[in-house]
Amino acid sequence: MLSKVKSATLWGLKCYDIEIEVDITSGVPSFNIVGLAEQEVQESKERVRSALKNSGFEFPLKRVTINLAPADLKKDTPLFDLPIAIGILSTYMNFNFDNEKTAFLGELAFDGRIRKGKGILSIVHGLKNNSYRKVFVPKENEFECSLIDGIEIYPVSHLSQIVRFLLGEINLSPIKFQYPEYNPVYEEDFSFIRGHYLPKRALEVAAAGGHNVLLVGPPGTGKTLLARAFSSIFPPLTYEEAFEVTQIYSAAGLLLEDSLIQKRPFRNPHHTISYAGLLGGGVSPQIGEITLAHKGILFLDELPEFRRDVLEGLRQPLEEGKIVISRSKYTVTYPAQFTLIAGMNPCKCGYFGDKEKECTCTPYDVKKYWNKVSGPLLDRIDIRVYVNRVEKEKIFNDNLEESSEKIRERVKKAREIQYERYKSEKIYLNSQLTPKLIKKYVNLNSRIRDLLLNTAEKMKLSMRSIDRIIKVSRTIADLESSEEIKERHLMEALTFRGLEDFISNL
Amino acid sequence: MYHYNSKDKPFIYSLSYFPPLYRRWREWIDFISPSDLFLLSDKEILERFSYSSLIQEFIIFKRKTSWEDLWEKLVKKDYKLTTLWDEEYPPLLKEIKNPPLFLIYRGNIIGERFIAIVGTRRPTQYGIKISEYFSRELVKYGFIIVSGLAYGIDTYAHKGALEGGGRTFGILGSSLDFIYPSGNRILAERIVENGALISEYPLGTRPTKYTFPQRNRIISGISEGVIVVEAGDKSGALITASFALNEGREVFAIPGRITDERSKGTNKLIQEGAKMVLDIIDILEEFHIPFIYKPKSEVVLTEEEKKVLQFLDFNPIFIEDLMVKLNMDISRLMFIIVSLQAKGFVEEYPGNRYGKRSDNL
Structure with missing residues (x-):
C-alpha cells in the first residue's frame, strides 16, 4: 500500500516543498524514515506511533517505510509528524483531499494534540507562492497565518479533528485573511530623557541618514537609555517591511501573540555572544542577532568587550545589508539591514573626557583600550557622540523635552528627500554614499570647502573624518530640507566626531 | 695621571659591558688606561693590579668578548659617543658626583642652557597643559628642554618644545636601540631632528626599574634647573628633584590642589623649599633672564x-x-x-x- 502527502520545510528563510511517501508492506513489523532525516525527524516515529494509538487509530503491524523527498535536502523539523501520520492513515482510510495541492504541518504530542511550530508564516507564504490550495497548520499558529491571503489555511488542534474533517464528518472553517490593524506602538520616548541635547540630536541625525552611531561616555551617563529610545524616532515599518520582519521572527520561533510585528526590532545581545549567535550559522543555519535586527536596531553595549572575530564579521552585513553564511554543507543568505548603535566607555578607567572626574589612564592605556575595537568596524560608524553626565539640576527640570513624535516627523521628511535624490542609484540614504557618489551628489561651495579644510587642519582631522563629516552634514541639511550644505550644517557635524582624533593624536 | 686620547673611545665603551670594573673607574684610571686594559697581555695587567678576583673575572670577560665587535656594532648604527673628557660632553653633567663615563647619542648634543621638565606618567589635563606651556615658552628664551621620553608630563614637555620651534633632549633609561615606551618612537625621531636622544647604556640594555632612577641623575645633571609639574607621592620625578638638590641645581615645582593625588609630590617639594612657579617669570628670575613682554598681537574678536x-x-x-x-x-x-x-x-x-x-x- 502506497500513499503520498505533501508538506514543506524551511532552509534558511526559504520554503521547500517536501513530498512524503508512505509505503506499507507485509513483513516483520518495523518503522523506518529515509531521506536525510535528522534526529528531530527520526524521533517522529515514536510520536506518530503514540499519537495514532492514543487517538484511537490503528498503527499497522507491518513494515512501514517513510521517504522524504527530495532526498538531498536536510530535514530537521518536527513539523513532519502530522503529514507522516496522515500518510499512514490514508493507506487504510478513505480520505478526501487533493494530495498534490494540500500540505500538512504540525508536531504531534503523544495524546494526538498538535503543537505550535516554528516558521509557519514563511512556510505557508512559500506554499502559497508554489500554488498550493490548502494547508493544515497548528491551531496555536493561527494568529500569524491570518496575514496570508490566497490559500485556505485550516488551524487544527488534534489529530482526530483533522481525520474527521478529512473523512467529511465535521466542518472546519479556514482562517480569514485579516489586514492587520496598523498601529505602531513606541514604548520609549525622547521626552523622558532629560538633557543630553547632543546625543539626542546625534541620534536624530543618525535615524534620518541611516548612519551607524557610537555612544562613548563614562559609566552611568545614560548610553543604554538613549540606545533604547533610539527606535522611537524611526519612521514606522511599512507593511512590506513588517511582513518581512515577522517572517524572520516566525522562522526563529520568536513570534509572540501579535500577528504582525510593527515595532522596529531592537536587539541587545550580550558581549559574550558567539560568532554564530550574532551573525548566524551553526550546524543548521540558525538566524543570528543581526538578522533579528533586520529593519531595526542592533545595540552592542560595551563594544570593546565583544570578541574581535565576532565584530569583524559585522563588516559584510553593514556594507551589504545581508549576511551570506557559507559552510561546508550549506550556503544561506539572511537579510540584515540594521542600524548599528554601539556603546562603550572612553577608556579603561572610564573617565577620559569626563567633565568632572579626571582620567587616570596613560595614553598607552587609552590607545590599548581603543585598539580592542576593530578599526574597519569603526570606519563604518559615521556618527560618534560623547555622552557626558547631565547636570543634576536638569534632572528635576519640569520643562518637557521634545517628544519622539516630533523628531520622527523630521526624520521621515529627511528620508523622503533622500529617497528622491537617490532614486536612480542603488542606495537610499546618505550613510550609503561612497566616495564616488559623494562627488556626484554632495556639492560644497568653495566657501564651505575652505571652512572645512581650515577646520580640519586646526583640529587635526583625518581624511576619513572629513569624509564622515561631509556625509553627516548632508543629512543635517536634509533635516532642514536644505538643498545646499550651509555653514551651520557643517559646524554641527563637527560635534559628532567623538574621540577618534584625540586618540590618534595622543 | 690619565691622559685622555680619543682613540680610547672603543675601550671605554667596551668596558661598560663589564660593569664591576667600569663603575669603579676612578679607582684604577690613574694607573692603567682603558686601552691598556684591553691591549696589554694578561700577565702585564695582573702585574699592575694587585691580585684581585675582579681582575681575574675581567680577564675571563676579555677572552669571551671582542671589543672590536662591540665597537663595530655601535659604529654601524651611526650612534655617536662622547666621553667625559670630550669637548661636547654636557659641561654641567661633568660636575655631578658620578657622571657617566660616556654618553651615546643621536642628534646634536651641543647646547648652552638646559632646563628639565619632569612629572608623572599619568597627568591630569592641567598637568598636560602646564608642561606644554612652560616648555613652549622656555625654548623662546634659548633653553633646551630636557626630559625622559616617558608618557605623560615628559611627552608633553618634549612636544611643547618642538611646537615652540625649540630643541629638546630625551634621556633614556635604556640603550638607544630600545626606545621605551615604544609608543613614543615617532616623538623620539622628532627629538633626534631637533635636539638629541641620549643614553649612558651600551647597546642591548633593556630598561629596568633600576635604570630609570639612574637616568634621572643625568636629566638633572645636564640641567640648570628642574621643573616638576605633577608628581604623586612616590613619583620618579621626585628622585630627579632630589638629585638636582644634591647637585645644587634649581628645583621648581608647580603647585596644585592639596586634594589632588598627582600634586601631592609637587606641593611637598614647595613646602620643603622648592621654588613655587606661578608663571614663567618665576623661572627666568632665578637665571637672571629678563622677561620679554610681548604685547598680544591685535586680533579682532567679534x-x-x-x-x-x-x-x-x-x-x-x-x-x-x-x-x-x-x-x-x-x-x-x-x-x-x-x-x-x-x-x-x-x-x-x-x-x-x-x-x-x-x-x-
Whole structure:
C-alpha cells in the first residue's frame, strides 16, 4: 500500500516543498524514515506511533517505510509528524483531499494534540507562492497565518479533528485573511530623557541618514537609555517591511501573540555572544542577532568587550545589508539591514573626557583600550557622540523635552528627500554614499570647502573624518530640507566626531 | 695621571659591558688606561693590579668578548659617543658626583642652557597643559628642554618644545636601540631632528626599574634647573628633584590642589623649599633672564566671540553646558568656537569640551 502527502520545510528563510511517501508492506513489523532525516525527524516515529494509538487509530503491524523527498535536502523539523501520520492513515482510510495541492504541518504530542511550530508564516507564504490550495497548520499558529491571503489555511488542534474533517464528518472553517490593524506602538520616548541635547540630536541625525552611531561616555551617563529610545524616532515599518520582519521572527520561533510585528526590532545581545549567535550559522543555519535586527536596531553595549572575530564579521552585513553564511554543507543568505548603535566607555578607567572626574589612564592605556575595537568596524560608524553626565539640576527640570513624535516627523521628511535624490542609484540614504557618489551628489561651495579644510587642519582631522563629516552634514541639511550644505550644517557635524582624533593624536 | 686620547673611545665603551670594573673607574684610571686594559697581555695587567678576583673575572670577560665587535656594532648604527673628557660632553653633567663615563647619542648634543621638565606618567589635563606651556615658552628664551621620553608630563614637555620651534633632549633609561615606551618612537625621531636622544647604556640594555632612577641623575645633571609639574607621592620625578638638590641645581615645582593625588609630590617639594612657579617669570628670575613682554598681537574678536570667550576657562567646559549658559544653538556656538580656535584662543578637549588655550595663561 502506497500513499503520498505533501508538506514543506524551511532552509534558511526559504520554503521547500517536501513530498512524503508512505509505503506499507507485509513483513516483520518495523518503522523506518529515509531521506536525510535528522534526529528531530527520526524521533517522529515514536510520536506518530503514540499519537495514532492514543487517538484511537490503528498503527499497522507491518513494515512501514517513510521517504522524504527530495532526498538531498536536510530535514530537521518536527513539523513532519502530522503529514507522516496522515500518510499512514490514508493507506487504510478513505480520505478526501487533493494530495498534490494540500500540505500538512504540525508536531504531534503523544495524546494526538498538535503543537505550535516554528516558521509557519514563511512556510505557508512559500506554499502559497508554489500554488498550493490548502494547508493544515497548528491551531496555536493561527494568529500569524491570518496575514496570508490566497490559500485556505485550516488551524487544527488534534489529530482526530483533522481525520474527521478529512473523512467529511465535521466542518472546519479556514482562517480569514485579516489586514492587520496598523498601529505602531513606541514604548520609549525622547521626552523622558532629560538633557543630553547632543546625543539626542546625534541620534536624530543618525535615524534620518541611516548612519551607524557610537555612544562613548563614562559609566552611568545614560548610553543604554538613549540606545533604547533610539527606535522611537524611526519612521514606522511599512507593511512590506513588517511582513518581512515577522517572517524572520516566525522562522526563529520568536513570534509572540501579535500577528504582525510593527515595532522596529531592537536587539541587545550580550558581549559574550558567539560568532554564530550574532551573525548566524551553526550546524543548521540558525538566524543570528543581526538578522533579528533586520529593519531595526542592533545595540552592542560595551563594544570593546565583544570578541574581535565576532565584530569583524559585522563588516559584510553593514556594507551589504545581508549576511551570506557559507559552510561546508550549506550556503544561506539572511537579510540584515540594521542600524548599528554601539556603546562603550572612553577608556579603561572610564573617565577620559569626563567633565568632572579626571582620567587616570596613560595614553598607552587609552590607545590599548581603543585598539580592542576593530578599526574597519569603526570606519563604518559615521556618527560618534560623547555622552557626558547631565547636570543634576536638569534632572528635576519640569520643562518637557521634545517628544519622539516630533523628531520622527523630521526624520521621515529627511528620508523622503533622500529617497528622491537617490532614486536612480542603488542606495537610499546618505550613510550609503561612497566616495564616488559623494562627488556626484554632495556639492560644497568653495566657501564651505575652505571652512572645512581650515577646520580640519586646526583640529587635526583625518581624511576619513572629513569624509564622515561631509556625509553627516548632508543629512543635517536634509533635516532642514536644505538643498545646499550651509555653514551651520557643517559646524554641527563637527560635534559628532567623538574621540577618534584625540586618540590618534595622543 | 690619565691622559685622555680619543682613540680610547672603543675601550671605554667596551668596558661598560663589564660593569664591576667600569663603575669603579676612578679607582684604577690613574694607573692603567682603558686601552691598556684591553691591549696589554694578561700577565702585564695582573702585574699592575694587585691580585684581585675582579681582575681575574675581567680577564675571563676579555677572552669571551671582542671589543672590536662591540665597537663595530655601535659604529654601524651611526650612534655617536662622547666621553667625559670630550669637548661636547654636557659641561654641567661633568660636575655631578658620578657622571657617566660616556654618553651615546643621536642628534646634536651641543647646547648652552638646559632646563628639565619632569612629572608623572599619568597627568591630569592641567598637568598636560602646564608642561606644554612652560616648555613652549622656555625654548623662546634659548633653553633646551630636557626630559625622559616617558608618557605623560615628559611627552608633553618634549612636544611643547618642538611646537615652540625649540630643541629638546630625551634621556633614556635604556640603550638607544630600545626606545621605551615604544609608543613614543615617532616623538623620539622628532627629538633626534631637533635636539638629541641620549643614553649612558651600551647597546642591548633593556630598561629596568633600576635604570630609570639612574637616568634621572643625568636629566638633572645636564640641567640648570628642574621643573616638576605633577608628581604623586612616590613619583620618579621626585628622585630627579632630589638629585638636582644634591647637585645644587634649581628645583621648581608647580603647585596644585592639596586634594589632588598627582600634586601631592609637587606641593611637598614647595613646602620643603622648592621654588613655587606661578608663571614663567618665576623661572627666568632665578637665571637672571629678563622677561620679554610681548604685547598680544591685535586680533579682532567679534562681539559674539568675546561673549563666548568670557565663559571659557582653562578648565574645559562641556559644550552642552555652554549652550545653556549662553542660550545659543549648537551650530552657532560651534561656528564661534571653530573661529576662536582658528584665532588661537580656544582649544578642544576630548568629550566635546572646550577651554582657553594655554598660550594666554
